[in-house]
Amino acid sequence: MNPSKTRLLGLDGGASKVRGWEIRPTSKGFDLEGTPIENKYQDHSKYLKDFSPVDLNRQLSEKAYGKIDPQKNEIEYGQVITETIANTILDLVAKRTGKWVIGIGFPGLKTRDKRGISAMANGPRMPNLASNIENILDHEKIDLNDRIHQLGSDADFCGLGENEGNGGHFKNIDNAYYIGSGTGVADALKLHGQLVPFDQIQDWLGKSWEMEMNGFPIESLLSVRGIQEQYSIVTGIHINELSKNGLYAQQILEKAQNNDQQAKETLAETGKNLGKLFFERIETIACGWQKRFNFINPERNDLITEHDYLGTCLDRGIIGQRLGVLLHRDIGSRIIWQELENTLSLMVANTDHLPETFKSNFKPKTFFRISNLRDAPALGAGISAWKIFMKKNNA
Incomplete structure (x- = not known):
């Protein structure tokens, strides 16, 4: 052939x-x-x-x-x-x-x-x-x-694309976590210079879609569809009505940038929740599962705390797909970014679980990247x- x-x-x-x-x-x-x-x-x-x-x-x-x-x-x-x-x-x-x-x-x-x-x-x-x-x-x-x-x-394909596609942010980095979202959410991970499929580490690290935070599935908080759902809850407007009127995550950001308080409240929570997820990833990889989130499936086996990558600290966090596009549009307004960076910085500073060298050197502005690969x-x-x-x- x-x-x-x-x-x-x-x-x-x-x-x-x-x-x-x-x-x-x-x-x-x-x-x-x-x-x-x-x-x-x-x-x-x-x-x-x-x-x-x-x-x-x-x-x-x-x-x-x-x-x-x-x-x-x-x-x-x-x-x-x-x-x-x-x-x-x-x-x-x-x-x-x-x-x-x-x-x-x-x-x-x-x-x-x-x-x-x-x-x-x-x-x-x-x-x-x-x-x-x-x-x-x-x-x-x-x-x-x-x-x-x-x-x-x-x-996993997000990770492979980021690792081998031109312009990918998994290139030339040893330890990085990727989250991308559209209607749902996708996780990818690179540790010790190698891609690590989540299916191979499900005994110690959960997938975002199977966990919940504050009583909501993480997918309902951090996907762009989930952002629309949260705005629906805040405003009391049915999500079908929002869609009919063309009010999706991008338009909600535009309303927030025009000082709409309900839109700002929704996206501030998005930033906080994204910060909490990134901290859980950093913490679980470095020192094992600390039970920060619950699982949607009550019969799902709890995560073990021991794994082969203990002591490894993430060098980079990557945000991709439509969530990455949204964060890119928020660079100037910093409605999501401010809460994301503040939440993560505070959690890193206040934890006793992470190495002091990581805590003292951690800077959100150099830690995060927005993916160049929409596809x-x-x-x-x-x-x-x-x-x-x-x-x-x-x-």
């Missing part, structure tokens, strides 16, 4: 849309090529406006017992998602010749073969997602070099698929 004649796609599937790129492997790394294609589930003719996911505890219980039983509305919405992903691929390959390698990142817990979704906080379970996508592509006579090897973690998860998905393809073909 000649890699030079093979073309590469990376797709980032989320709770509300799919975004994809063609990706060009080079001797220096990987670049996004051309223009992205983005398709929203709500634009599908059979979109379920009032879809409600199955209770997460039930999902996790069914996964544990190996008996995933998607409900009728999950099957219907899963078909919408499947066709939207396939249509995004078709849009990307339109009028382009070549044999294709495709990488897809998607949120949620994966099936044993990693080709389906077995649990998802904000969406349907789709245990045969990859096979169903391939069936559509086969019907459309798309020439795949190989089947979709696996559905990767959008969170890090799509880039990472393509990179992962390419590595698997090259390994299988001994190239």
Whole structure:
């Protein structure tokens, strides 16, 4: 198989849309090529406006017992998602010749073969997602070099994109934590110079989406969708009404920058909560879990305090995706930034758990970076698929 004649796609599937790129492997790394294609589930003719996911505890219980039983509305919405992903691929390959390698990142817990979704906080379970996508592509006579090897973690792909994509902030750093958010949240981690998938360290470090803070899932506090939800609570305006009127996180920031007190209150809390999350990451990596947050699933095993990275202090915190865009727009107004930096600085200064050298040298303004890679998860998905393809073909 000649890699030079093979073309590469990376797709980032989320709770509300799919975004994809063609990706060009080079001797220096990987670049996004051309223009992205983005398709929203709500634009599908059979979109379920009032879809409600199955209770997460039930999902996790069914996964544990190996008996995933998607409900009728999950099957219907899963078909919408499947066709939207396939249509995004078709849009990307339109009028382009070549044999294709495709990488897809998607949120949620994966099936044993990693080709389906077995649990998802904000969406349907789709245990045969990859096979169903391939069936559509086969019907459309798309020439795949190989089947979709696996559905990767959008969170892990963020880390891979940041580590190997041009302009990534995991490059040339040993210890860093990344959080990105859109409709949901994604965590990525690099320790001792190596990417560390959260699935491999789940006994000592929790994923953001499975934890709660102040009685709310962290996803409902720090995703851009969650920021809209919190503004809805503060104002008493239903979130559907906010969406109808075009009031999303960006517009809420604009209102705050125009001195709207309810918007400022909402985003100040966003900053505080983000500071608390970053501190928990710094603390847990350096000295073990201190039970700062609860888990949404009461049956989830508690975290252990011992792990192989004790004593390691983070050098960098990275904020990406749409949350990163929001923080970039707040650089001048510092409505979120001020609370984020103050909260984290205060917690670092007041803890007895961290080394004094770290505490005395910690400066938020040099610790944080805003990701340059808005499409890090799509880039990472393509990179992962390419590595698997090259390994299988001994190239």
